[in-house]
Amino acid sequence: MLSTYLLLILVLFFLLTTLIPQYIVEWQIEYRKNSLKTAGDEIGKRIDYYLGFYDSTIYTTYIDNVTRQYAGSLNSRVMIFDGNGRIISDSNNQFKQQSLDLPQIRDALEGRSTWNNYFFNDIGNVLYLAVPVFFDGNISGGVLIANSINDLYDNVDVINDTIKTIIFIVGVLITVGVAIISNHFLKPINKFYPVINKLAKGDFGDRVDVRSNDEFKMLANSFNSMSIKLDEVEQQREDFVGNVSHELKTPLASIKLLSESLLTQDKVEEKVYKEFLSDINNETDRLNSIVTELLSLVDLNKKHLVLEYEMTNLNLDIDKILDQLKPFADQKNIKIVFEELDNIMIRLDKNKIKQAIINIVHNAIVYSPEFGVVTVKLYKDRDQVVLEIEDTGYGIPKENIDSIFDRFYRVDKARSRNTGGTGLGLSISKQIVNLHNGSISVSSVLGVGSTFSIRLPIQQGV
Ligand SMILES: Nc1ncnc2c1ncn2[C@@H]1O[C@H](COP(=O)(O)OP(=O)(O)OP(=O)(O)O)[C@@H](O)[C@H]1O
Ligand SMILES: [Mg+2]
Incomplete structure (x- = not known):
């Protein structure tokens, strides 16, 4: 990329220093040539009559005067030649009565006006231009003008020097500008590198500190929020793995302890055997339920999870759920009341929503003392379906x-342990309700009871 720019700059430099001065000098020579030609034609008009009837004795003085006058005003050497190419007047008085063998003179005698640029070691660049002079329709001679064009070449040198100076100044300005700009831009960018490198190595703790108040600040802010998020996700992941291992280890440790004590004792009564095996069986069930819940949570977190919507009679489904949970409630003499304020038909992923409701009603039973009441209310609130599960339990x-x-x-790890919970139920329920674009909230008074409310938009899956 940089080399392309450099090449471009070199080409530009070449164009500026060679082609442009060359073009300028050619253009100036052309201009000089045209003005000399005009002057030559003018001289011709003043002397055509005298050249036509040339008589050296009478007209020499007049022609010489014209020649000298124009030589002065044109700052050139002016010569007049007759129809044979013989010089009859020379402002330098050098070639008078001589014949010069010049292509311009020959061309003029054939009626054409031509020019050429000659270089002489002693005097430099000289422009030779001849114009024919006509009298009575015949070529009676011509005017030869020799003009030094060293001044034009000198001009070019001046232009060249000026261009070089300009290029030098522009070059310095560009270099300084680029240095300042790159410093301005690179300084904040350089602050990102160490943080990004650490991020790549899994260290999410560092933040980019950009003090300016521009786009870099915004970029740094976005970058920092990204690394904070990554930090949180990493923290959650570590917690999750830690929790899972811990949850799995506890029943495993019990199983290990129970089986070891059976194995190390010689004569164990059948009653003890059965008791220990039943405990092992319970711990295995617990392991199983933890793994099952974990798997369903992992499933629910899948990015491309597709809900299987179907038209559902929610009253009917809740009825079934409550029937299913009645035996648990009966064990604690807990009464379940279902208040169906509205009949609700709604498109849902039936199985998932049922799972969410079961978790909450199950909690209401589990976290209530004996002789409690669990009230389930189902009603419509504008474009939402509301399901409230109220208990007279311990509260939160x-x-x-x-x-x-x-x-x-x-909340209470000891009590939850007795009730066999893993602490995943509510997070599963919340995830399911969220997938249905709904919300879940809770209000609770310690020692009085809790109410969980699920709100689902009636328009689902469209
Ligand atoms: N109705 C309730 N009354 C009082 N506390 C509750 C109620 N529901 C939930 N909790 C508290 O919230 C905690 C989390 O509930 P959650 O259902 O997620 O887990 P869990 O019941 O412990 O285990 P599981 O995953 O088996 O359901 C419970 O341990 C309990 O402390
Ligand atoms: Mg629970």
């Missing part, structure tokens, strides 16, 4: 409310 402390939808988050 204010400081924990914002976290209960996080993966593996449990």
Whole structure:
């Protein structure tokens, strides 16, 4: 890229220093030639009569006067020649009565006006131009003008010097300008490199510090928000892996402990055997449910997840869910009430939404003491379907409310352990509701109960 620019600059330099002065000198010579020709024609008109009737005794003085006058005004040497090419007047008085063998004289005697540029070692560049002089339709001689054009070449040298000076100044300005601009642009860019390199190595902690107030600042801000996001994602990933390992390790440790103690004891009563095996069985179930929940969460997080929408009678489905959960509620003497304020037909991914509702109603039962009431309300609110699940349970402390939808988050780890929870249920429910463009919220009073509200837009999957 840079070499292309340099080549371009060199070509431009060559054009400026050679072609342009050459063109200028040619153009000036052409101009000089034309003005000399005009002058030659003018001289011709003044002497044509005298040349036509040339008589050296009478007219020499007059012709010499004209020759000298024009030589002065044209700053040239002016000569007049007769029809035989013989010089009859020379402003330098050198060639009088001589014949000069010049192509311009020959051409003029044939009626053509030609010119040429000659170079002499002692006097330099001289322009020779001859014009024929006509009298009575015949060529009676001609005017030869020799004009030094050294001044034109000198001009070219001046132009050349000027161009070189301009190019030099422009070059210096461009170099200084480029240095300043590149410094201005590269300085902030250079601040990005170390941070990007660290980012590439997995260190997301560094930020780019650009103090200016321009596009670089905006770029740095966007870049920093990106690395903050990456940092968060990385943190979440680490937490997730840590939590998963921890969750899996606990039942595994129990299984290991139970089986080891059975193996190391010699005579174990059948009753103890059965008890230990039943505990191992429970822990295995727990492992199984953790893995199943994790898999469904991973599925829900897939970028290209497609929901399988179908027209659903939500009243009917919730009825089925409550029937399904009744045995759990009965164990704790918990009453389930279903208030169907509206009949709702809606397009949903039935199985996923059912899963979301089950998780929440199940929680309402699990996190309530005996003899509680779980009230499920279903109604339409303008263009939304609302499902409220209200319990008379333990409630959730204010400081924990914002976290209960996080993966593996449990308010009371000891109690949750007894109830066998993994802390994934609500994050799964929230993910499902979000996929349906809905929202989920909770209000709770400690010791009184909690209400979870799911809101889904009625227009789904269109
Ligand atoms: N209705 C509720 N009343 C009181 N606390 C609740 C209620 N629902 C959820 N919580 C709290 O929120 C936590 C997270 O609930 P979530 O359903 O995500 O996990 P979990 O019930 O512990 O385990 P699981 O993944 O098996 O459902 C629970 O551990 C509990 O502390
Ligand atoms: Mg739960």
